[in-house]
Amino acid sequence: MLLPTPAPDTASAPDTATAWVRAHLADLCRDEPVASPAFRGGQQAADTALAALDLTGYAARRNEVLPVGRRGATRLSPWIRYGLIDLPTAWAAAADAPARDRTKFRDELAWQEYARHLYARVGRRTAAALRAAPARPAQPWDEPWPAAMNCVATCVEELETDGWLVNQTRMWLSSQWTVRAGAEWTEGEDRFFTHLLDGSRAANRLGWQWTVGGGTGKPYGFSRWQVRKRAPQLCRD
Template sequence: MALLPSPPSPADGARSDDVVAWVAEHLGDLTLEEPEEIRAGGLRGGQSAADAALASLDITGYARSRSTVEPPSRRGASRMSPYIRHGLLTLNEVWDAVADAPTRDRSRYRDELLWQEYARHLYARVGSHLGASLTREQPRPTVSAHDTWSDDPWPARMRCMESIVDELHEDGWLVNQTRMWLASQWAVRAGATWRDGEDQMFTHLIDGSRAANRLGWQWTVGTGSGKVYGFSRWQVEKRAPSLCGSCALSSACPIQDWPTAALGPSVDGPSLATGDTPAGPAETVGEGGDEVWLTAESLGSVDPALAADDARPAVFVFDEPLLRRLRLSGKRLVFLAETLGELAAVRPLEVRRGRVADELAGRRLAATHAPVPGWARIAAALDPVEVHPWPWLVRPTRSSVRSFSAWRRASERGGRSPAGK
């Protein structure tokens, strides 16, 4: 069992380098990189950074520019996902923040927020089964096409792949368009196992979410959508023409034509039809928690259990067995440490490292339900005396999660869509 010192706080004049050093010292044996190689990613953690991002959010032109890749200055993506992923901002807050945006931009942006909510519903329903193909086996290219990529599914000799993978490794964040390119190149063109590619991407993403990342991969490669997204040169020329112009393979492009892979055979996956989706309590259950158990799903000041009592101390545990198994990039842990350091400056916070159920055993805990399998498993061992509802954008019902469109239609028919807010 290990009690860690609080991460450095901006309130005490701490710099990003100080937080990086803290992560290297206390968590460096659990990261992908060696401790001396750990650094911050492209987005800073902390509630103040999240609040500033929300206050400056302007999605004017989003519908037109959301898929732009190059140049970065013309990208329409909002880069809010890390703050949403870790509960520094709720989907409800971001939904309301764009209420006055131009109609077409607002509609397209809110579609993306609903997609994030759908991913959470799907993950809450199927749990770890989201790591296996849901409806079909992944497509397989012809033997000759597969041989082309046998050395590396993301070959650095292709400027588009080199640029995107570099950005993933440096910043820990990608626009959705390039996430789709990586997934399609890996599985549809190269024929490499989609789950291995998903793991590689997840390892580096600051906003890494098994719900969103696995759904994105399954939708792209056709294992969950029943439709293959084919990555080819015309997409790069449309979204990032400078990459083709600077590519050594420009005159011999290996993705000049559409990929040959077709849908794989059907699989006997989990039921996605109408059924119960675990949603947690609709109202707070119990009372009397002495301290708040925080998780990486919900680290914001709006966490319901945290917000219920401004004076109540909180505790966060870096899950040592999980982190040792995942070997995440230190960029993600720096983001979390920045968030925890800032929180520790405004309220009592205990930071620990170890097996969560052991570190918190015997405590009277208040907690916010989280729609992930790990939360349910650990909560069963800890038995929090006070459990607060998860802040759903659309509270789950018995609707189908077979597809985003079916899920959305069912939500709207039942009057559960937030569109009427």
């Protein structure tokens, strides 16, 4: 069966694109197809985002969570994931940035490159811990992402609404899922993969491996002080 060609304005008209997906691909979607309020697809949107790139302060602010105005993440990852911005182009775009910010940004591009090479080499074996059994608590939780935890519920809402999270909150959710709550990490990784616009089996799995200790043997421990540092209003509320 051949699908009809989307209308020419689909990339710039979210309602048109959403209607097309609902009509022809809804059976492949876990949820009701809706457009992300935070991102637009297409090469024009990718080029616009790259042209507006300002890395000043990136190293210090890339992990800030709330308020949103404090965030320093570039938000280029969805277009990078689908090849609309390739890694050499992103690397070159950082040439004039302050030295510390340029180095940190390029470190992240190198991590993405490494994830791709690793996945090309071992493929589906990345679905199993590469070096050590993931850390887990002695007593598992009934719900790995409890709605009563504001820091968790807020991040899950952003994940499922925008399809994107800052790196810090990805670490919070993955550590909470397995290291604190004891749930199977691959199930959490699947949740991310389903909703993240920049989710790839290469980078997403490697990020989970790193956070839960499967790839390093040293898990990341999510705790309240990190929320108070990066998004203090979540604890206050």
